[in-house]
């Protein structure tokens with residue numbers, strides 16, 4: 692289980708940055724035509740691993756990019772927005788969200804995420820396998 696040590700403000704900042712980044716071009720994200728108004732308004736969040744896209748925060752968690760136990764120097768740095776990553780989350784049994792599939796690993800295993808398990812909810816129409824390397828594995 693990931694710990695939630697981010698302040699509410701930091702979490703809000705991370706979500707804001709995430710949705711705004713989606714207004715531009717991100718490799719592996721192609722928002723369905725019907726959701727373009729929401730995209731242009733900066734309302735669509737995306738999982739930084741599987742690139743599942745949705746307007747509802749209930750499908751996402753803010754997690755640490757570098758685990759706070761591995762962060763050198765100030766332990767406060769681990770809980771700033773620069774160390775925040777948005778991952779999809781399991782909102783029901785079997786959803787296998789990236790955050791929960793990650794567990795104690797540094798990054799979710801391949802094939803994890805709502806992009807695979809909840810395709811019908813995904814506002815990103817690209818086939819999950821065609822979304823390319825994820826943001827942090829390169």
Ligand SMILES: [Zn+2]
Pocket residue numbers: 738739740741742743778779788789790803804805806
């Ligand atoms: Zn995901």
